[in-house]
Amino acid sequence: xxxxxxATLYIVATPIGNLSDMSQRAIDxxxxxxxxxxxxxxxxxxxxQHYSISTLMISVHEHNExxxxxxxxxxxxxxxxxxxxxxAGTPLISDPGYRLVSLVREHNIRVVPIPGSxxxxxxxxxxxxxxxxxxxxxxxxxxxxxxxxxxxSLANESxxxxxxxxxxxxxxxxxxxxxxxxxxxxxxxxxxxxxxxETITTKPLADLLQWVSSDSNQQxxxxxxxxxxxxxxxxxxxxxxxxxxxxxxxxxxxxxxAALTASLLEVSKNTAYDMALKxxxxxx
Ligand code: SAM
Numbered sequence: 001x002x003x004x005x006x007a008t009l010y011i012v013a014t015p016i017g018n019l020s021d022m023s024q025r026a027i028d029x030x031x032x033x034x035x036x037x038x039x040x041x042x043x044x045x046x047x048x049q050h051y052s053i054s055t056l057m058i059s060v061h062e063h064n065e066x067x068x069x070x071x072x073x074x075x076x077x078x079x080x081x082x083x084x085x086x087x088a089g090t091p092l093i094s095d096p097g098y099r100l101v102s103l104v105r106e107h108n109i110r111v112v113p114i115p116g117s118x119x120x121x122x123x124x125x126x127x128x129x130x131x132x133x134x135x136x137x138x139x140x141x142x143x144x145x146x147x148x149x150x151x152x153s154l155a156n157e158s159x160x161x162x163x164x165x166x167x168x169x170x171x172x173x174x175x176x177x178x179x180x181x182x183x184x185x186x187x188x189x190x191x192x193x194x195x196x197x198e199t200i201t202t203k204p205l206a207d208l209l210q211w212v213s214s215d216s217n218q219q220x221x222x223x224x225x226x227x228x229x230x231x232x233x234x235x236x237x238x239x240x241x242x243x244x245x246x247x248x249x250x251x252x253x254x255x256x257x258a259a260l261t262a263s264l265l266e267v268s269k270n271t272a273y274d275m276a277l278k279x280x281x282x283x284x
Contacts, residue, residue, distance in 0.1 A: 006079045006080070006081055007076050007077070007079050007080070007081065007109055007110065008076075008081050008082075008109070008110045008111070008112055009072070009076060009081075009082050009083075009084065009100070009101070009104045009109060009110070009111045009112070010029050010033060010081070010082070010083040010084065010111075010112050010113075010114055011083075011084050011090075011091050011092065011097065011101065011111065011112070011113045011114065012026050012029055012030060012083045012084065012085050012091070012114040012116070013026065013089060013090040013091070013113075013114060013115055013116030013117055013118065014026065014044070014047055014085050014086070014088060014089065014116065014117070015047075015088065015089075015116070015117050015194065016088045016089045016117045016118070016119050016122065016193055016194055016222075017088070017192065017193060017194040017195035017222075018194035018195065019047070019050055021116065021117050021194060022047070022051065022116070023114070023115075023116050025114055026114050026116055027051050027053070029083055029114050030048065030051070030053045030055060030083055030085070031051075031053050031055065032081070033055060033081040033082060033083040034055070034056070034075070034080040034081050034082065035055070035056050035057070035058060035072070035075060035080060035081075035082045035083070036048070036053075036055050036056070036057045036058075036082075036083045036084075036085060037057075037058055037059075037060040037068065037072055037082055037083070037084045037085070037100070038057050038058070038059060038060070038085050038086075039059070039060065039061050039085070039086040039087050039091075039095060039096055040059065040061065040087050041057045041058070041059050043087050044057065044085055044087070045057070047085075055083075058071075058072075060072070060084065060096055060097070060100065061096055062096050065096050065097075065099045065100060066099060068100070069099050069100040069103045069104075070103075072100060072104075073103055073104060073107060073109075076104060076107075076109050077107070077109070083114075084097050084100060084101075088117070088119075089116075089117050089118050089119055090115070090116065090117065090118040093118055093120065093136075094138050094139060094164050117194070119164065119190075119193055119222070119224050120136050120162045120164070120224055122190070122193050122194070123162065123188070123190035123193060123200070123224035123226060124160065124162060124226060126190065126200050127160075127188035127190060127200065127202055127226045128188065128202045129160045129186065129188055129202065129226050129227075129228050130159075130160050130228065130229065131160065133158075133159040133160070133229075134159050134160040134161070134162055135154075135157060135159045135160070135161055135162065136162045137150070137154070137161055137162060137163050138163070138164055139163070139164050139165065139166070140163055140165065140169075140173055142166075142169060144172065144176070147172075147173065147176055148176050148180065151176055151177060151180040151181070152180055155180055155181060155230070156230050157229050157230060158229040158230055158231075159229045160226055160227070160228055160229055161226065161227040161229065162224065162225075162226050163224070163225045163226075163227075164223075164224060165223050165224070165225050167219050167220055167221060167222070167223060168219075170189075170212060170218075170219050170223060170225070171209070171212055171213055171219060173225065174187075174205065174208060174209040174212055174225070175209060177205055177209075177225075177227060178205045178206055178209050181205060181227060181230075182205070183204060183205050183206030184204050184205070184206070185204065185205050185227060185228060185230075186202060186203065186204055186205075186227075186228045187202070187203070187204070187205045187208050187225060187226060187227045187228070188200065188201065188202040188208075188225070188226040188227075189201050189208060189212065189218065189223060189224075189225055190223060190224040190225075190226065191218065191220075191221050191222070191223045192221040192222060192223075193222070193224070195221070197217075197220075197221060199218070205227070236265040236266065236267055238275075240265060241261060241265055241267055241271075241272065241275060242275060242279065244261045244264065244265060245257055245258070245261050245272065245275055245276045245279050246279055248260060248261060248276075249276055249279055249280050249283070254273065254276045254277055254280050255273065257272075257276050258272040258273035258275075258276040259272070261276070
């Protein structure tokens, strides 16, 4: 564990499905701390039993986090060590723990992460979508109006978007994404990661929606939805357009030169035509 395990809050990642994804450092930490603060003590009991860990557990979930954080702070101030775990994956990532960590840090007590599984990172790493820049959006609102509003606000985002989604709302969310982001936008559905029925499928939104709608098995289990960011239009500068038109109008009729420029430089035909006409008139 650490050189000074006392008065430290450890943030310990646990598996998101496959128990073998538990790191040795995570096991050692959970064995050696004085208290494990778990989101659901019964759920985590299975994991601890698997690794023969008998450390005392107390529950810290979204409804008691404020009050339990004070209790845990007092324990840390007395020199005890605490490990925070959630039901699966990395605590604080769409899981409780933020209030506890910020309170503990405010009191200058050491917080140590013990990294491991995280559904969004696993999904991104295998999705085939750009991974250099991404935006994790957590869960979308369950009500359609609010969900559509959030999706509309993200329609021009150029980073890869990552959402956690419940299987019950998957089809409805994909339908809204298809309507708001456009059916050609490439997306990935990463289901049941690290488990027996793991599926990671990347296709244009229209095809993904069609596939999920026609196969109810794809609407089961846990899932992450990733959507590629909007492609930045390569805007050609006015100088580039003028240069090309100047060359072409020497050899071709204005209309033809404009059409060729429009398709090569991704500029509208009307703009290219107006510019070509102006150049032609200036040359005469
Ligand atoms: N803290 C967790 C993490 O590090 O990923 C996330 C907790 S959040 C309450 C649970 C959501 O994470 C699920 O609804 C699903 O969207 C995603 N998730 C968790 N495990 C998953 C898995 N094995 N496969 C796909 N998605 C998963």
